[in-house]
Amino acid sequence: MDDVKQHESRKLTETITTINEQQQALAQIPRYYGKDIVEQALDDQRQQQRKRLEKAAPSPYFGRLDFSPEASKSTVPLYIGKAGVEGADGKDPLVIDWRAPIASLFYSFTGQSGTASYEAPEETITGTVHLKRNIAIHEQVLERVVDSYVEGDTASEGASDDFLLYRLEESKDHRLRDIVSTIQSEQDAIIRAEREKALVIQGVPGSGKTTVALHRLAYLLYHYQDQIKPEKMVVFAPNQMFLDYISEVLPELGVGDIQQTTFRDWALDLLDDASIKLPDPSRAIQQRFESDHETKAHTGSRYKESIQFFHDLEGLLDDYENTHLPDKDLRAWEGTHLSKETIRDWYEREYRHYPLLKRRERVHKRMKRWIETEHHSIREMDPRNERKKQANKQLQAFMKSWKRPTPLQLYKQFLSTLIKETPRRWQASNEDLAPLLLIYHRLSGMTSDSRFDHIVIDEAQDFSPIQTAILQQHCPSNSFTILGDLLQNIVPGRGITGWEEILDQFSEHQQGFYQLDRSYRSTMEIIHFANDIIHPFRGNVKPAEPVFRSGSPVKVTPLRQDSVQQTIQSLHELQSLDCRTVAVITRTEEDARILHQGLLNQGLATHLLTPGESSYQGGLSIVPIYLVKGLEFDGAILTDVDPDRYPEDAFHARLLYVGCTRALHHLRLFYREESSPLLAKAINHTKE
Numbered sequence: 001m002d003d004v005k006q007h008e009s010r011k012l013t014e015t016i017t018t019i020n021e022q023q024q025a026l027a028q029i030p031r032y033y034g035k036d037i038v039e040q041a042l043d044d045q046r047q048q049q050r051k052r053l054e055k056a057a058p059s060p061y062f063g064r065l066d067f068s069p070e071a072s073k074s075t076v077p078l079y080i081g082k083a084g085v086e087g088a089d090g091k092d093p094l095v096i097d098w099r100a101p102i103a104s105l106f107y108s109f110t111g112q113s114g115t116a117s118y119e120a121p122e123e124t125i126t127g128t129v130h131l132k133r134n135i136a137i138h139e140q141v142l143e144r145v146v147d148s149y150v151e152g153d154t155a156s157e158g159a160s161d162d163f164l165l166y167r168l169e170e171s172k173d174h175r176l177r178d179i180v181s182t183i184q185s186e187q188d189a190i191i192r193a194e195r196e197k198a199l200v201i202q203g204v205p206g207s208g209k210t211t212v213a214l215h216r217l218a219y220l221l222y223h224y225q226d227q228i229k230p231e232k233m234v235v236f237a238p239n240q241m242f243l244d245y246i247s248e249v250l251p252e253l254g255v256g257d258i259q260q261t262t263f264r265d266w267a268l269d270l271l272d273d274a275s276i277k278l279p280d281p282s283r284a285i286q287q288r289f290e291s292d293h294e295t296k297a298h299t300g301s302r303y304k305e306s307i308q309f310f311h312d313l314e315g316l317l318d319d320y321e322n323t324h325l326p327d328k329d330l331r332a333w334e335g336t337h338l339s340k341e342t343i344r345d346w347y348e349r350e351y352r353h354y355p356l357l358k359r360r361e362r363v364h365k366r367m368k369r370w371i372e373t374e375h376h377s378i379r380e381m382d383p384r385n386e387r388k389k390q391a392n393k394q395l396q397a398f399m400k401s402w403k404r405p406t407p408l409q410l411y412k413q414f415l416s417t418l419i420k421e422t423p424r425r426w427q428a429s430n431e432d433l434a435p436l437l438l439i440y441h442r443l444s445g446m447t448s449d450s451r452f453d454h455i456v457i458d459e460a461q462d463f464s465p466i467q468t469a470i471l472q473q474h475c476p477s478n479s480f481t482i483l484g485d486l487l488q489n490i491v492p493g494r495g496i497t498g499w500e501e502i503l504d505q506f507s508e509h510q511q512g513f514y515q516l517d518r519s520y521r522s523t524m525e526i527i528h529f530a531n532d533i534i535h536p537f538r539g540n541v542k543p544a545e546p547v548f549r550s551g552s553p554v555k556v557t558p559l560r561q562d563s564v565q566q567t568i569q570s571l572h573e574l575q576s577l578d579c580r581t582v583a584v585i586t587r588t589e590e591d592a593r594i595l596h597q598g599l600l601n602q603g604l605a606t607h608l609l610t611p612g613e614s615s616y617q618g619g620l621s622i623v624p625i626y627l628v629k630g631l632e633f634d635g636a637i638l639t640d641v642d643p644d645r646y647p648e649d650a651f652h653a654r655l656l657y658v659g660c661t662r663a664l665h666h667l668r669l670f671y672r673e674e675s676s677p678l679l680a681k682a683i684n685h686t687k688e
């Protein structure tokens with residue numbers, strides 16, 4: 001063992017000993033369940049410390065940075081880990097949490113010069129970096145030490161890439177993981193960006209968008225711990241399977257309680273109206289994806305998902321607000337009435353700050369009180385009861401003419417004004433949820449429970465502008481992380497064509513736009529292949545730049561045998577190349593079902609991933625192409641890449657682009673007689 005490794009090995013032993021001592025000391029103190037709030041707070045602190053130590057114990061840190069601030073002559077080695085560990089007896093921290101301001105040096109320092117600075121709470125601290133070291137520890141065993149910068153030693157430059165490559169070359173299991181030890185500087189800038197901004201991130205496939213967004217949540221919670229709570233943060237993702245796939249990252253980062261949901265589930269929950277019947281999610285997705293291209297049916301949807309529709313609905317809601325109060329007096333009994341002007345004054349002025357249904361309720365109560373008061377002023381006993389009955393009847397009739405619609409009823413009414421050819425037997429679909437929520441808010445208002453401190457929207461290219469506008473109402477601080485890739489928009493007729501559609505919804509000082517161009521997932525061969533496919537349809541989106549990681553060439557092959565036999569052979573081949581997760585990606589759900597059954601008949605059990613699926617288990621999967629977005633596999637096999645399945649147009653190019661960029665290490669494509677024209681350029685390059 002060389003000196004450096006020996007030194008780090010001793011340091012690790014010392015750290016583990018201190019962690020054990022701290023754990024033992026805490027284990028001696030029983031939990032406090034009493035009512036004293038000071039004791040409760042102390043118990044809470046101890047509990048958090050126990051959790052931090054537990055997190056730190058197996059791999060206490062991943063990096064070391066030797067830094068001397070200008071103001072001080074001494075250099076302190078800083079060890080940086082997933083969880084901070086306090087030093088014994090109030091000494092300097094043993095391990096610094098990766099989210100601490102000083103830890104940002106570890107990520108932003110790229111070694112061009114020894115000088116570096118970071119933002120401390122009150123000032124910018126500048127100083128000199130003497131050493132940046134990556135340290136891999138697994139289950140308390142030191143595995144690897146790589147210096148990516150040593151002052152005065154040019155040989156160490158670029159070594160951080162070696163460490164990144166070492167991490168990227170590993171086979172992945174079936175869940176997305178944290179990347180704290182190898183966050184890259186362009187990613188770190190996003191993770192640590194200001195809170196009260198709507199950040200939009202356009203990133204190539206595999207650039208770490210999802211991962212970065214989740215790390216940003218952990219950072220925000222650490223940095224603004226007194227201002228934001230995990231229960232007030234939410235991640236919107238396209239489907240349950242994807243949510244399952246990303247479900248480990250936040251717990252790994254020590255963050256719990258953040259809601260992770262789909263827009264559909266969240267909206268249905270808020271609306272809480274059993275009469276809103278949407279098509280089964282799987283059907284809804286399938287119909288939309290498999291119908292190809294923009295069809296006429298989608299033109300209507302485009303309008304319903306636009307900001308224009310949002311404004312038109314707001315206009316109708318304003319009219320409704322002004323006209324739905326019955327324009328009449330309330331006649332209690334002969335000679336006594338409450339004038340319509342007074343009622344309108346209550347409704348329009350006094351109760352203006354309430355949502356519409358609450359206002360109705362308030363005015364109703366106020367009218368009841370008015371009847372009571374008038375009633376008391378009647379002297380003789382006899383007509384009194386009679387008059388009360390009469391007045392209540394009048395009030396009932398008044399309220400009956402003052403309708404109390406559900407959001408759905410009002411929406412249908414508005415639709416017939418805005419979209420002339422609304423079908424008679426209209427049925428709600430996913431795109432109606434955002435407009436329904438807009439109406440719901442005007443009718444019933446918003447509770448503090450449904451307000452968020454921060455919102456993440458993943459795969460935001462498939463979100464419609466109206467959905468973002470609704471979410472803006474739920475996040476008064478405008479604190480958003482919105483991420484996606486315009487070239488991965490594969491829902492016909494849905495989503496945005498440029499990020500300005502979302503950015504323009506925020507004022508200029510609230511916007512932040514970032515681009516991630518480096519792709520960390522796939523080998524150079526796979527990225528070049530995918531870039532060739534999308535090239536003619538790229539518009540002004542930059543091509544993905546692979547990290548320098550070379551693998552085996554992409555193989556495009558005609559089917560030489562029955563497709564089931566061919567798939568079995570390829571799956572075996574990929575497994576022998578150490579692929580732990582492999583996806584066979586078909587064009588349609590039906591193709592996937594047939595293949596899955598065929599494989600089963602041959603005794604090979606695989607997981608069939610369909611839109612209704614709520615979990616992703618890894619291993620061998622058969623999956624229709626529109627469902628693979630966001631996921632990744634060691635190996636991917638695309639079937640039937642023929643001219644009829646993938647004709648030469650932007651939509652199919654994007655589908656193939658998404659499919660190909662799922663593979664980390666190995667990519668195979670099969671066609672029957674002729675390959676899709678979309679592959680022409682990519683195939684030529686593989687022959688060079």
Ligand SMILES: Nc1ncnc2c1ncn2[C@@H]1O[C@H](COP(=O)(O)OP(=O)(O)OP(=O)(O)O)[C@@H](O)[C@H]1O
Nearest residue numbers: 179182183184205206207208209210211520521630
């Ligand atoms: N800095 C990094 N260090 C190590 N691995 C990284 C880094 N950044 C990203 N990765 C890895 O790259 C892969 C892709 O990450 P992620 O899924 O977050 O990307 P994405 O941009 O959301 O992709 P897509 O657009 O295809 O959904 C993951 O395996 C992730 O762990």
